[in-house]
Amino acid sequence: MTLGRTSPLSGMMSSPLRGPPPRPAVKAGSVALRNVSKTFSNGTVALSNLDLEVREGEFVSLIGPSGCGKSTALRIMAGLTAPSSGTLEGGGGADVGFVFQEPTLMPWATVFDNVWLPLRLRRMSRTAAASAVLEALALVGLSKFTGSYPRELSGGMKMRVSIARALVIEPRLLLMDEPFAALDEITRFKLNNDLIRLKAELGTTVVFVTHSVYESVFLSSRIVVMASRPGRAIDDIAVPAPADRDEAFRSSPAYVETCRAASLALHGAMAEDDYL
Amino acid sequence: MSAIGPASVIANGPAFEAPDPEVPDFEASVSARTRTARRLAPSTLLGYALPCGVFAAAIAAWEALVRFNDIPPYILPAPSLIGATLIKDWAILFNATLVTLRTTVLALGLAVVGGVGLAVLFAQSKWIERSLFPFAVILQVTPIVAIAPLLIIYLSSGTAVLTCAFLVAFFPILSNTALGLASADHNLIELMQLYRASRWQGLVHLRLPAAMPYFLGGLRIGGGLALIGAIVAEIAAGSAGQGSGLAYRIVEAGFRLNIPRMFAALVLISFCGVVIHVVLAALSHLTLRRWHDSARRKGI
Incomplete structure (x- = not known):
């Protein structure tokens, strides 16, 4: 649990996730x-x-x-x-993070790999993404299930993985x-x-x-x-x-x-x- | 309204700490699985013993039939004679087996490369698929026996045999993989879109893994067909006086009325077929067992 942190995002903000942030028209x-x-x-x-x-x-x-x-x-x-x-x-x-009505997980990939996906699509290697992925999984209480496959999880747990995947890109x-x-x-x-x-x-x-x-x-x-x-x-x-x-x-x-x-x-x- | 009244208030506290009702559930299902496996052990043993026993009995009956009726070996050789021929002619037959197997494996490999490659190409554009699919269908529906003589005229006999085996193995791999590439979860496709995945990333991270069970199904069909294609083409080429695979040995032995050797070669062909099937089934199981429902223990 990371509840005690002053700013939950501070740890992830410094990660090499994005280049210089784009200037949007609205906040x-x-x-x-x-x-x-x-x-x-x-x-x-x-x-x-x-x-x-x-x-x-x-x-x-x-x-x-x-x-x-x-x-x-x-x-x-x-x-x-x-x-x-x-x-x-x-x-x-x-x-933008998006969570569908169904968990929409890749059945062939572990919980870790499913959450890694959005970062992987930004060409982040497994090691580079690991801390952000583990942090997102900790946020939804699934730290112990990184190696499980979706079919081994209950419906609620699958939805948590889906939420972690949406949160991993901050x-x-x-x-x-x-x-x-x-x-x-x-x-x-x-x-x-x-x-x-x-x-x-x-x-x-x-x-x-x-x-x-x-x-x-x-x-x-x-x-x-x-x-x-x-x-x-x-x-x-x-x-x-x-x-x-x-x-x-x-x-x-x-x-x-x-x-x-x-x-x-x-x-x-x-x-x-x-x-x- | 009443359903969410004070009666259903859940105790406060950090909620994600432990998904308690779910964790034991998961562990219970895992341990239940191992327990079931242990309990099933004796019946699994019977599961192997029974078919082996029935097979042995059938062979024994064949042997008895031939012996008691004094059937001459040029009509129906006894299993024992086939076994003896297998040992006596081992040098010739083993070489022939290697030739046929090499053709089959090479053809299957080419069919995988060609089939998957073309399926990926089809997945890129509906127009490419529309323009090329008719050719694939025509090749598929034209019996290979009818094409073989032409190929033997145009190509060297080794290449012709390889081409025949390739042609029959190619189509199931192509059509299954194309189907698999097209049936990726549409929500996952949207997710890829949302994360600005490139076409290549969508292919590698979504479409190819989603197509894997379909591809492996096609591979299992293609493996059997490659052997059949190789045999058919060898027979066609063999009658033209070339080749040294198992089917050629069968044709040759037939001309010499060497029936026991025909049977021995037949046994080897069946054996090759079984080996191909087992290897591909095992490959499929190992690849899919962690995630795909087809690799689960059957329920009904």
Whole structure:
């Protein structure tokens, strides 16, 4: 555990990861979608005039019914999909970590090699990358499993490897697309706590897509509620709690009240859906 | 709402310290595996003994059939006579085996280089694949026996035999590898895109490892086919008066009505086939056992 360090990133910042940092137009950890629309080639309108600004250090959750374009918004921020119109500011660079809904590990590679991958693609040798890889694995509590193969791990552990792989490049922006949706509730609670701690420790900006109101309230500093057909943002709810919250927050009045507000907004979003 | 009420509050504390519910789980599954292996030991022994016993019994029945019915050796030689011929003609037959094996291994090696190389080329562009795939299919569907006489006219007989063996081994390796290269996890492909991986990096770090199980499947098929291709081509070339492989010895012995030697050569061909199969199966198992489901103990 490295909880006692003054700055968790200081040890890794000096590593020969990158050349001189590029000068982005917006602050490194912030990302913004300006009037973004996305229409797929089959004619489906996934997003319509979405404005979304995430400031450095924020933890923003996107919630909404299926098909509201929250994953599409995230993929645009990652640079995996280009918007049909509108602009993306920040995001999309080599500084972005992305966690998929599935762990998406290479089954033929050990835990170490899976986490090494992003650095390896930057032509860092195994020895040069070792300290950063081991540090990322320590952050997610998997130091003992460096030599294991993905199939030997539980679902929760695989997801931790996936998170370690996203963290190994020291991202300023971490994008997570329903990362815990496939996990059981106990594992999910545990990983939620871990994510809160990592966020407090690393200060990374996080954009988190989820279906769960409770998860979004517990994790976020701000919740953006989206509606579908066409995908757009309909509400923006601030969560009145410090970033370094703990389990006690789950039973606090502020939590209950925010869950209520977010649920109401979500019901509003779903009431607009013609299929309900 | 009630599900996340106070009742489900988890004790506070540094959460990542030990993934307790998961670690024992992992260790339990490992020790369970070794326990199962130990318990299975006697039945594994039986698993080897049974087929060996049945095989020995079949040979004994053959021997008995020939002896009791006084079948002449030029119609059906007894296994004991085949064994004796194998020893008597060892010098000729062993050399012939080496010739055939060398052709097979060389052809398989060329098929691996050519098949994997072309599959990688196909993976680079749909247009290259579209333009070249028909040729591969035509070569595949045209029976090698029909091509062999032509090749023997155009090429020296050694090269012709090698080419035939190569042609039949080539296609399964090409098509399997191409399929494997195309079936890499799409999320991993996006991950590569996200990390700005070059085409070459994507190939080396993602597509080639993902294609490995498919390639090894193709290699196992190709290994068997290379031997068959070599034998077929040797027979075609042998009748033209050239060659000294096992199939040539069979043809030659047939002309002389030396039936026991035909059988002895046949035994050696089968033996070569079995060796190729076992070696490639072992290679496949060793490569995949740590990560691929095909190398797991069968469940159903």
